[in-house]
Amino acid sequence: MNNVVMPKPCKVLDVVRETEMEYTFKVETDIAPEHGQFIQLSIPKIGEAPISVSSYGEGWVEFTIRSVGKVTNKIFELKRGDTLFLRGAYGKGWPVDKFKDKNMVIIAGGTGVAPIRSMVNKFYDEEGYVKSVNVIIGFKNEKSVIFKKDLDKWSKKFNTIYCLDNEEKEGFNKGFVTEYIKDIPFKSFGDNYETVIVGPPNMMKFAAEECMRNGVSQEKIWVSFERKMSCAVGKCGHCRIDETYVCLEGPVFNYVKAKDLID
Template sequence: MIRNPYMPQEAEILKIFQETDINYTFRLKTDLKVKSGQFLEVSIPRIGEAPISVSDFGDGYLDLTIRKVGRVTQALHNLQPGDKFFIRGPYGNGFPIDKLKDRRLIVAAGGTGLAPVKSLINQYYNDSLEIKSLQLLAGFKSPGDILFSSELEKWSKKFPVEITVDRGSENWKGRVGLVTKLVADLDISEVENTMVIVVGPPLMMKFTTQEFVKKKISIGNIYLSFERKMSCGIGKCGHCKIDDTYVCLEGPVFEYSKAIQLLD
């Protein structure tokens, strides 16, 4: 019998953290070895399956930060710690850790785009990522949509973290505006030695990347993480194909020099 790559494994929920009104982080008990930027196919039998990026991982667990937007994610939000759901993976390439080595890294994240880069940032925070410096630019729709607030707080004590929201609120004292504006205002000291990761909604990624290019960052030093419809995660279903590239196989993280060729 051939191994069935579609067969999911059961995983128990250890903890659930509420991030925002509609975003929850599910901590799963698992020994799966994952890399930052990879994703899992998450499923609940009789409801469906959906690709979800891994937001963090550690010894014997991994985190999935899930937004309540579809059939599957809706159902996931009805679960409690101790309940189980199904996973298979990890899939995709993840972020190119080796290429980041000893470089200055700027991460620009939009909304839930912060989830796939969270583990990478935490590695730096825990001194297990060998990079020279890290700067985080994060944009959210509104103050109520800010993800990982306690982490952001914690991180900002160690490295520059800039947060902006599209729409402020009465109590919001921080910046209002798009991530692109944060990039425009950046003063990048070692342009050639700077690597950039951009993750977020398609338009945010498009304009933020263009902004970095204006800042003379080489297109070979910018990485983007794509989000596409996927039904398999293993290069069969065809939904995520762009040109001759399968996002689930060669991505979801692409060097901008490659991403620029991937026209939808």
């Protein structure tokens, strides 16, 4: 009988330093996640942490992790060939089947790029899967930019707007992502579009409101509500908001429900 909460030891295949605070770990595993799901990463006697999958392929997954606490700090000490324990994948990911043949608008901030990375690469690799892709991605400053190779690649095929909060650099606009939502041609899409927003809670809230001011219906907005998980199987109640268990019903929610999920 398969134990859904039993971690399995997996080998670290590679470690890539994205920024001073974010590393990407490629791990060998037979877990086959969906775009937008998360996996519980653990180190014995230290603890575990829920981390979104930033990429995956046959026999491996990648996690882009920010060092912010006891578990992630310890994971940052791992090197190629070391062991990391995984369990999952958990939660509901992006409704990629629903996105087929749509005009996609994707808005992300900071490490919020990680949960959308594999999906955007699917749109890049599978020509014609979606009708068009408009991307707005913001970072605090140049030092916090992650996935630089992906950003360059996406800009060659998609309509991309990259911005830094308070800096002017070549290839980036200055300002917040919300300032550039008005530049997305929503009216030209008719009813054939969907919008994805990922980032800090306030960023998602203000970006969703700005989208709606530009004529986007809340039914066409999707967010990843990345609250801290614990058991990941709806037993401990750690991620519960009112009657909603985020680990089971999310982390991806339509904004019709997400707008009422207030801590």
